[in-house]
Amino acid sequence: MNVMLSIDGLEKSFKDKKVLHNISFEVRKGEIMAILGPNGAGKSTTIRNIMGIMYPDAGSITFHNYEGNEIPRHKIGYLPEERGLYKNVKVMDILLYLADLKDYPLDKAKERILMYLKKFDLEGKEKVSIEELSKGMGQKVQFIGSILHEPELLILDEPFSGLDPVSQELFKEEIRSLADQGTAILLSSHQMNLVEEMCDRLFMIQKGHKVIYGTLDEVKTEYANFKCTINGRNQLQDLEAIADVERVEQHENSATLYLAKDVNPSQWLKLLPETLIINELKINRVSLHEIFIDIATGKNLLQEAGASDA
Numbered sequence: 001m002n003v004m005l006s007i008d009g010l011e012k013s014f015k016d017k018k019v020l021h022n023i024s025f026e027v028r029k030g031e032i033m034a035i036l037g038p039n040g041a042g043k044s045t046t047i048r049n050i051m052g053i054m055y056p057d058a059g060s061i062t063f064h065n066y067e068g069n070e071i072p073r074h075k076i077g078y079l080p081e082e083r084g085l086y087k088n089v090k091v092m093d094i095l096l097y098l099a100d101l102k103d104y105p106l107d108k109a110k111e112r113i114l115m116y117l118k119k120f121d122l123e124g125k126e127k128v129s130i131e132e133l134s135k136g137m138g139q140k141v142q143f144i145g146s147i148l149h150e151p152e153l154l155i156l157d158e159p160f161s162g163l164d165p166v167s168q169e170l171f172k173e174e175i176r177s178l179a180d181q182g183t184a185i186l187l188s189s190h191q192m193n194l195v196e197e198m199c200d201r202l203f204m205i206q207k208g209h210k211v212i213y214g215t216l217d218e219v220k221t222e223y224a225n226f227k228c229t230i231n232g233r234n235q236l237q238d239l240e241a242i243a244d245v246e247r248v249e250q251h252e253n254s255a256t257l258y259l260a261k262d263v264n265p266s267q268w269l270k271l272l273p274e275t276l277i278i279n280e281l282k283i284n285r286v287s288l289h290e291i292f293i294d295i296a297t298g299k300n301l302l303q304e305a306g307a308s309d310a
């Protein structure tokens with residue numbers, strides 16, 4: 001375990017409104033760590049404190065062994081939530097400018113820019129000005145700007161918003177490959193399916209408080225109960241009467257049975273009545289999306305738990 005970024009006891013208020021309460025987590029070399037939470041939870045505020053755009057009221061931010069203003073920010077890549085590059089500048093010029101800001105050698109930067117433009121289907125666009133690009137193309141250029149100087153830590157605030165599925169896939173592959181090469185990645189996203197596919201660990205924040213922190217497997221084992229989907233025309237009351245069924249969602253000829261925590265699926269399957277009509281049956285854990293909605297809508301009592309401390 002090689003910790004690259006460590007956040008410890010972060011507190012932040014705007015006027016008299018406290019928006020971050022004792023936030024602590026770390027990001028390790030070669031991992032994708034997701035920071036998740038409903039709108040207004042405090043994700044961007046956390047990220048802006050890490051980037052030195054604002055300063056915490058209490059707590060520490062350590063990158064390698066550097067703290068606060070000592071942090072060598074040229075070793076960090078950052079894609080902010082608010083998009084936008086200078087409009088009337090050519091793609092190559094803006095990217096070289098960003099590389100220069102990070103003290104990255106310009107000849108090497110130029111090579112990497114051309115390589116990335118090709119990779120992101122923007123080959124030949126180096127002389128086009130930013131204002132002539134579509135929104136998605138602009139976002140690709142901004143993403144290239146955040147990774148071009150080979151940062152050790154990459155912070156991506158909502159990188160997938162506004163991208164079509166093909167571009168999402170390109171970003172996803174690139175982010176995974178950067179992590180495989182050792183980059184530490186902190187990713188904020190509302191697209192739970194993508195987070196579930198990509199991240200190694202996650203930190204979930206709600207109203208400025210930690211609600212979950214752990215590896216994806218730990219979070220699923222701890223919070224994602226099993227659900228059983230049955231294809232077959234059955235009576236709702238028969239399904240609801242099955243042991244350990246907490247809730248049933250029925251649609252025409254299929255039903256999803258949400259099971260109680262700690263149910264052992266192999267034992268539970270033996271309890272199914274013989275009269276049940278089953279054309280198809282599958283058992284999965286509920287998705288990260290469902291866990292997120294439970295927490296965000298307050299159905300879940302995890303707030304008190306503080307979850308695992310991976």
Ligand SMILES: Nc1ncnc2c1ncn2[C@@H]1O[C@H](COP(=O)(O)OP(=O)(O)OP(=O)(O)O)[C@@H](O)[C@H]1O
Pocket residue numbers: 014019037038039040041042043044045046081
């Ligand atoms: N500059 C600011 N001045 C006052 N309040 C702010 C400021 N920036 C953020 N806030 C408040 O802090 C809280 C957290 O906001 P933040 O932008 O960190 O949330 P978020 O989790 O990134 O949300 P979203 O998913 O909507 O981007 C919100 O209540 C927001 O109104």
